[in-house]
Amino acid sequence: MSLTSDMTLSGVLRVRPEASGLFDDIGIDYACGGGTTLKNAATSAGLTSKELIGLVQGLRPGEGRDWDEAPLAELTRYLVHDHQRLLHGLLPRVRSAIDAAIESHGNLALLHRMQDLVESLIVLITDHAAAEERELFPIVEKLEAAASTPGTEAPHARISPRVLREFIEHEKVRDRVHTLRDLAAEVLIHRDVEELSMHLRAFQRHLNMHMHLENNILYPRAIAFENGLRHPAPVY
Numbered sequence: 001m002s003l004t005s006d007m008t009l010s011g012v013l014r015v016r017p018e019a020s021g022l023f024d025d026i027g028i029d030y031a032c033g034g035g036t037t038l039k040n041a042a043t044s045a046g047l048t049s050k051e052l053i054g055l056v057q058g059l060r061p062g063e064g065r066d067w068d069e070a071p072l073a074e075l076t077r078y079l080v081h082d083h084q085r086l087l088h089g090l091l092p093r094v095r096s097a098i099d100a101a102i103e104s105h106g107n108l109a110l111l112h113r114m115q116d117l118v119e120s121l122i123v124l125i126t127d128h129a130a131a132e133e134r135e136l137f138p139i140v141e142k143l144e145a146a147a148s149t150p151g152t153e154a155p156h157a158r159i160s161p162r163v164l165r166e167f168i169e170h171e172k173v174r175d176r177v178h179t180l181r182d183l184a185a186e187v188l189i190h191r192d193v194e195e196l197s198m199h200l201r202a203f204q205r206h207l208n209m210h211m212h213l214e215n216n217i218l219y220p221r222a223i224a225f226e227n228g229l230r231h232p233a234p235v236y
Contacts, residue, residue: 003056005049009041010034010216018062020212022055024205031208032167032174034216067217072144072225075218076137082210083129087122090203094118094180097196105191114183121176128169132214136162140218143225154229163219170211177204 003012009030012019023030028041036044042052067075095118102111139155139162146154181204184197 003038003053005037005039005042005053007038008035009038010212012038012056013212013216014068016056016059016062017064017066018059019056020209021205022059024208026055029174029208031211031215032171034212067213068221072218072221073141075213076140079210079213079218080133080137082206083125083133086203086207086210087125087129090199090206091118091122091125093199094196094203095122097193097199101187101191101193101196105193108187108191110183110187114180114187117176117180117183121173121180124169124173124176128173132166136166140222143222143229146229147225154226159219159222159226163223166219167215170215173207174211177207 003016009023009028013030013034020030022028023041026045026047028045029036030041033041038052039049042049045052047055065078067078095115098111098115098118102108102115105111136159139157139159142155143159146152180200184193184200187193188197
């Protein structure tokens with residue numbers, strides 16, 4: 001499928017999922033900005049549409065699970081597992097790298113600000129993940145079951161208002177991670193904190209993909225199921 005400047009970032013990732021790494025590298029937000037067109041994303045990155053499309057088309061085809069076609073129950077299980085990876089693997093490594101940087105370079109104000117941000121992120125993501133797993137993912141799974149199995153009762157709770165809260169919380173997480181990235185870049189000008197920058201990049205890339213799977217795949221598909229159940233197509 002050929003790419004056009006009017007395609008959204010989420011649309012690009014449906015046909016070229018390997019583009020997520022490129023978008024990460026050049027600072028294009030495809031997680032919370034999945035509805036942005038290639039043209040506007042290129043402009044924000046200081047590129048022309050033709051240049052960005054050329055970069056995407058030059059990527060080697062990637063492999064991996066096609067989450068656009070996978071059962072939503074499988075995707076929610078993956079996301080639950082991924083919450084643990086973010087909270088108990090990637091984010092603690094960032095925290096440990098900040099602690100190591102403070103030990104090496106002293107009590108720099110920027111590093112202590114990063115320390116505070118990481119602690120707030122741990123609390124925010126922990127609460128956010130728990131609410132998703134407890135409240136939202138079960139509704140998604142019930143919607144899919146009701147849509148695919150005649151006679152299965154649909155959930156009474158509406159998912160659309162709850163998804164709006166998810167988007168807002170994702171943006172809060174994104175903004176704090178961007179602040180962490182900017183602070184790390186400022187520290188890096190004067191101090192060797194490359195290990196910290198490496199762990200932060202790894203966390204940010206993984207978080208972006210996680211939020212993309214929720215914002216641009218899980219929730220739109222669940223809302224489509226909900227709309228189909230509440231407004232079934234007429235039978236002629």
